[in-house]
Amino acid sequence: VASLGVGNATQVNAVVDGLRSIAQMTEKPFGLMESIFIGGIVALLLSIVYKRGANGIGSWAEILVPIAASGYIVLSILFLFLRYKELPRAFASIIMGAFQPKSVTCGVVASFFLSLRVGVSRGVFTNEAGMGTASIAHAAANTKHPAQQGMMGIVEVFLDTIVICTLTALVILCSGVQIPYGTDPGIMLTLDAFAKIYGDWIRIILTILTCIFAFATILGWGLYGARCAQFIFGDGAWRFFTRFQSAGVLLGVILQTSS
Numbered sequence: 001v002a003s004l005g006v007g008n009a010t011q012v013n014a015v016v017d018g019l020r021s022i023a024q025m026t027e028k029p030f031g032l033m034e035s036i037f038i039g040g041i042v043a044l045l046l047s048i049v050y051k052r053g054a055n056g057i058g059s060w061a062e063i064l065v066p067i068a069a070s071g072y073i074v075l076s077i078l079f080l081f082l083r084y085k086e087l088p089r090a091f092a093s094i095i096m097g098a099f100q101p102k103s104v105t106c107g108v109v110a111s112f113f114l115s116l117r118v119g120v121s122r123g124v125f126t127n128e129a130g131m132g133t134a135s136i137a138h139a140a141a142n143t144k145h146p147a148q149q150g151m152m153g154i155v156e157v158f159l160d161t162i163v164i165c166t167l168t169a170l171v172i173l174c175s176g177v178q179i180p181y182g183t184d185p186g187i188m189l190t191l192d193a194f195a196k197i198y199g200d201w202i203r204i205i206l207t208i209l210t211c212i213f214a215f216a217t218i219l220g221w222g223l224y225g226a227r228c229a230q231f232i233f234g235d236g237a238w239r240f241f242t243r244f245q246s247a248g249v250l251l252g253v254i255l256q257t258s259s
Contacts, residue, residue, distance in 0.1 A: 006124060007221020008245060009252030011214035012039060016253050017187050018207035025200050032254065039253035042215065043246045049219060050226075050242035054140055057219045068212035069159065075205070076167035079197050083174040090173035127160040133224045218249070 016035050023030035049056050080087065128134050134153060143149040168190060172179065175193035187210060194202045222245045229237035 003221040003225030003245065004248050004252075007224070008218055008248050010125070011217045012042060012249050012252040014187050015042070015207075015211050015214045018191065018203070018210045021188060021191050021203050022207055025203060035253040036250060039250045042218070043249040045215065046218060046222065046246040046249065047243070050222060050246065053238075054223060057223050058137075058140070061216050061219055064212045064216045068209045068216070069164065071205075072164065072209050073167065075194065075198075075202070076164075076171050079171050079194065080167070080174060082197055086174035086176075087170065090170050093173055094169070122165075123161075126165055127157040129157045129161075133221075136224050136227050137220060218245075221245075 016038060019034075019038060020030045023034070049060055052059070123129060124131060134156070138149050138153055141149050141152075143152075172189060172193045175196040177189065177192045177196060179189065187206075191203050191206055194206055222242060225245060226238045226241045229241040
């Protein structure tokens with residue numbers, strides 16, 4: 001069930017939001033039919049990869065993820081280099097926001113549970129640490145020693161959260177864009193931040209990277225869901241579930257999701 005929500009609808013929505021941003025920039029129409037068309041392309045690509053099984057998913061992921069991650073990191077570091085004078089203010093904003101008294105005293109109980117919910121949801125969307133799902137992929141890896149694969153799992157969380165998420169936060173804070181606190185602007189806030197320095201053309205590059213990230217994420221969650229379905233219903237569930245996952249993309253593009 002989670003693979004259809006966290007791993008499917010939310011990811012496709014991010015792709016659609018990015019493409020809608022580009023359409024607005026070029027003054028091209030982007031409505032429901034365009035969203036369904038994009039969903040159909042993603043569903044077709046998914047069905048092709050799923051036919052190759054777990055090995056096919058792994059082969060695609062090991063190509064797509066490094067390209068998207070390295071490209072995003074390079075763009076972020078260059079951005080911060082160009083706005084290096086804003087870095088002290090950005091770090092000060094993070095520290096003050098974390099340790100100022102009202103962060104704790106503003107409705108102690110309510111704010112605690114809200115922080116817990118938001119923190120857990122961010123963890124789920126960035127690295128899945130603690131969920132137990134990533135072990136499904138790591139268990140199938142070809143490696144000389146289990147500890148070596150375990151180290152890869154640690155590096156995965158470090159790159160996702162400590163590197164990429166921190167770079168994203170610093171880019172947004174150094175850009176000077178208005179941050180709509182209390183709402184979930186999704187990918188649009190990040191696109192607006194990068195556009196402050198690079199110009200609107202960067203929305204195209206970032207949307208391409210987002211599409212790569214999203215497609216790889218859907219593949220990964222498809223693997224998790226299919227393996228769980230096989231455990232419950234038998235080996236034949238792989239084909240049924242992957243088809244259901246691919247078709248679910250079409251529903252995901254019209255749903256309003258948030259992280």
